Amino acid sequence: MKHSRVRAARRAALRKAAQRGFEAADERLPAASGGRALLRKAFPEHWSFLLGELALYSFVVLLLTGVYLTLFFDAEMTQVRYHGPYEPLRGQLMSTAYASTLEISFEVRGGLLIRQIHHWAALLFAGSIGLHMLRIFFTGAFRKPRDVNWLVGMTLFVVALAEGFSGYSLPDDLLSGTGLRIAEGVMLSIPVVGTYLALFVFGGQFPGHEIIERLYPLHILLLPGLLIALVVVHLILVVYLQHTHFSGPGRTNKNVVGHAMVPQFAARSTGLFFMVAGVIGLLAAVAQINPVWDYGPYDPGKVSTAAQPDWYVGFLEGSLRLMPPFETTLFGHTLMWNVLVPAVILPGLMFSLLYAYPFFERWITGGDETPHVCDRPRNRPVRTALGAAGITFYGVLLLAGGNDVIADTFTVSLNGLTWAFRVALVLGPPAAYLLTRRLCLSLQERDAQRVSHGDETSWVRQSVEGTFSADHEQLSPSERYRLVAQRFPGPLEAPEGAGGPRRLRAALSHWYYRDAISPAWRTIGHQRERAHAAVSGAGRGSRQDVSEPRGTRRNESSPRGSRQQGAARRALSGRSGRTGKRIRTPRRR
Ligand code: HEM
Numbered sequence: 001m002k003h004s005r006v007r008a009a010r011r012a013a014l015r016k017a018a019q020r021g022f023e024a025a026d027e028r029l030p031a032a033s034g035g036r037a038l039l040r041k042a043f044p045e046h047w048s049f050l051l052g053e054l055a056l057y058s059f060v061v062l063l064l065t066g067v068y069l070t071l072f073f074d075a076e077m078t079q080v081r082y083h084g085p086y087e088p089l090r091g092q093l094m095s096t097a098y099a100s101t102l103e104i105s106f107e108v109r110g111g112l113l114i115r116q117i118h119h120w121a122a123l124l125f126a127g128s129i130g131l132h133m134l135r136i137f138f139t140g141a142f143r144k145p146r147d148v149n150w151l152v153g154m155t156l157f158v159v160a161l162a163e164g165f166s167g168y169s170l171p172d173d174l175l176s177g178t179g180l181r182i183a184e185g186v187m188l189s190i191p192v193v194g195t196y197l198a199l200f201v202f203g204g205q206f207p208g209h210e211i212i213e214r215l216y217p218l219h220i221l222l223l224p225g226l227l228i229a230l231v232v233v234h235l236i237l238v239v240y241l242q243h244t245h246f247s248g249p250g251r252t253n254k255n256v257v258g259h260a261m262v263p264q265f266a267a268r269s270t271g272l273f274f275m276v277a278g279v280i281g282l283l284a285a286v287a288q289i290n291p292v293w294d295y296g297p298y299d300p301g302k303v304s305t306a307a308q309p310d311w312y313v314g315f316l317e318g319s320l321r322l323m324p325p326f327e328t329t330l331f332g333h334t335l336m337w338n339v340l341v342p343a344v345i346l347p348g349l350m351f352s353l354l355y356a357y358p359f360f361e362r363w364i365t366g367g368d369e370t371p372h373v374c375d376r377p378r379n380r381p382v383r384t385a386l387g388a389a390g391i392t393f394y395g396v397l398l399l400a401g402g403n404d405v406i407a408d409t410f411t412v413s414l415n416g417l418t419w420a421f422r423v424a425l426v427l428g429p430p431a432a433y434l435l436t437r438r439l440c441l442s443l444q445e446r447d448a449q450r451v452s453h454g455d456e457t458s459w460v461r462q463s464v465e466g467t468f469s470a471d472h473e474q475l476s477p478s479e480r481y482r483l484v485a486q487r488f489p490g491p492l493e494a495p496e497g498a499g500g501p502r503r504l505r506a507a508l509s510h511w512y513y514r515d516a517i518s519p520a521w522r523t524i525g526h527q528r529e530r531a532h533a534a535v536s537g538a539g540r541g542s543r544q545d546v547s548e549p550r551g552t553r554r555n556e557s558s559p560r561g562s563r564q565q566g567a568a569r570r571a572l573s574g575r576s577g578r579t580g581k582r583i584r585t586p587r588r589r
């Protein structure tokens with residue numbers, strides 16, 4: 001009895017102290033308003049929203065392991081003779097950077113594991129950024145007001161690639177030196193300034209004695225600092241603009257539905273962090289990566305066969321390998337198109353297109369609204385097809401980066417393979433575009449059939465006349481709503497007598513929207529329009545909307561409804577106990 005009274009008094013004192021601390025913070029910082037907004041932030045629970053977090057947590061792993069590596073890595077290029085425990089390299093001349101990488105691998109406690117974790121995390125980081133970007137692209141989550149965040153994200157992408165490249169150049173082994181040699185070649189190919197740029201970067205003739213020492217602060221200070229700052233801005237924008245969400249009962253353009261930051265999202269996200277760290281740790285423990293001792297120290301006169309860069313720079317390697325050997329001599333200077341085009345102009349163009357896409361799409365679709373409900377990729381056939389064409393182009397370049405390995409593995413002619421990739425690079429993207437567009441329309445057709453007739457069951461009926469028919473089961477109201485509540489806007493028209501740019505815009509808009517909706521969807525257009533009115537919040541008066549399931553609550557300001565509606569609401573709008581508590585918060589804009 002006495003003990004429980006003492007414990008209660010202790011708890012009360014603790015609560016009081018915490019409250020005083022919070023009040024003190026609130027007098028100085030926006031702790032109450034900011035904290036409340038953050039705690040009440042709704043996170044959609046669709047798995048694809050975890051890809052951004054995957055990128056975030058692999059970045060955290062990189063930061064932690066990177067700090068450990070800096071304790072032992074020595075970025076000097078002074079030549080030393082190796083006397084360490086790795087027998088095959090004993091007595092060889094090598095840079096201090098390479099020797100210290102060997103030391104980390106063979107002598108520092110846990111060094112090899114941490115190096116491998118660092119490298120695996122870098123691969124996962126680049127991969128998850130790419131997948132995250134594709135999710136944003138295909139669902140249209142880049143549209144206003146998130147277009148600014150798309151720009152921040154793209155910059156993160158570019159800086160991450162630079163960070164990865166500078167990282168794997170640090171050990172100064174034969175593979176990383178070959179990568180730096182290519183980087184020097186690319187710089188040299190830039191007209192007028194190329195020679196000066198290469199001399200400036202390498203501090204003299206390649207490889208010089210400076211490059212590793214120069215890359216080091218870039219890799220451990222400047223670029224990570226920039227990445228951290230950009231990630232912070234990126235996440236502040238995610239919180240401020242709030243997430244998009246996929247269509248479903250109760251999810252409109254005016255609210256955001258998901259799990260609250262605390263406790264559900266925080267618990268799930270912490271779990272994800274440990275899973276990411278655990279999986280990378282496991283990979284690093286069982287799968288060897290970048291065994292620099294096998295490659296040997298860098299020597300400009302040597303090159304290893306079947307050398308492959310980290311996968312995220314493979315597309316550049318591929319574009320260099322596919323480009324035919326064109327060069328021109330102008331006023332006594334050689335223009336190396338075979339390097340300039342694939343390694344400077346092409347990636348510049350690819351990234352510029354990615355940066356500009358949200359603004360281009362907005363221009364041709366005339367989107368003045370702020371869509372917060374994600375698109376189903378099949379319902380935007382042109383965008384989805386463009387994405388598929390882009391992935392095909394990138395994929396061919398990536399595969400071409402390993403053309404020697406593929407030719408060797410499958411014992412096919414290297415030249416024949418290179419020509420096959422060249423043809424695929426030109427014909428693959430248009431083929432992927434046409435195929436994907438068709439596929440999107442077919443998938444729309446299927447959605448429309450499901451809405452009209454329901455899903456086929458495995459039962460077949462035979463009538464007394466002997467005819468057979470498949471049995472159908474009506475879709476659940478929530479599934480039906482999910483499919484029907486999609487927007488299908490129309491193209492822009494150019495006003496009478498409009499000038500060139502506006503006519504071009506209208507023409508592009510027609511291209512974007514032409515045949516963007518399958519004929520079957522048109523027949524259920526009436527239901528669609530009503531459902532869309534519900535999603536955009538325009539049809540607030542029509543509570544018993546045909547398409548929105550009965551009992552779905554749309555009035556944000558009255559959280560309590562009638563008892564009859566309660567059960568349906570819990571099931572359809574996400575308050576069911578099994579999936580945990582969802583919240584819905586009104587959008588700010
Ligand atoms: C996005 C962030 C980062 C990426 C993508 C990245 C990538 C890489 C890669 C691929 C390597 C080569 C690893 C190997 O030898 O197999 C490397 C090496 C290294 N990284 Fe990072 N890194 C990142 C952040 C950091 C940070 C924040 C630090 C330090 C604070 C750091 C410190 C180092 C050091 C010292 C090495 C050389 C050691 C070695 O190669 O064994 N890295 N990095």
Ligand code: HEM
Nearest residue numbers: 049052053055056133141146149150153154156157243244
């Ligand atoms: C270091 C790299 C990155 C990190 C750590 C990161 C992290 C995140 C996180 C955690 C979210 C919220 C959850 C989600 O929607 O997945 C998010 C959302 C977002 N990210 Fe990234 N991201 C990165 C790169 C990118 C890139 C490359 C792009 C696009 C080019 C991008 C564009 C966006 C957009 C537009 C949103 C808002 C999505 C929505 O509300 O549905 N991010 N990011």
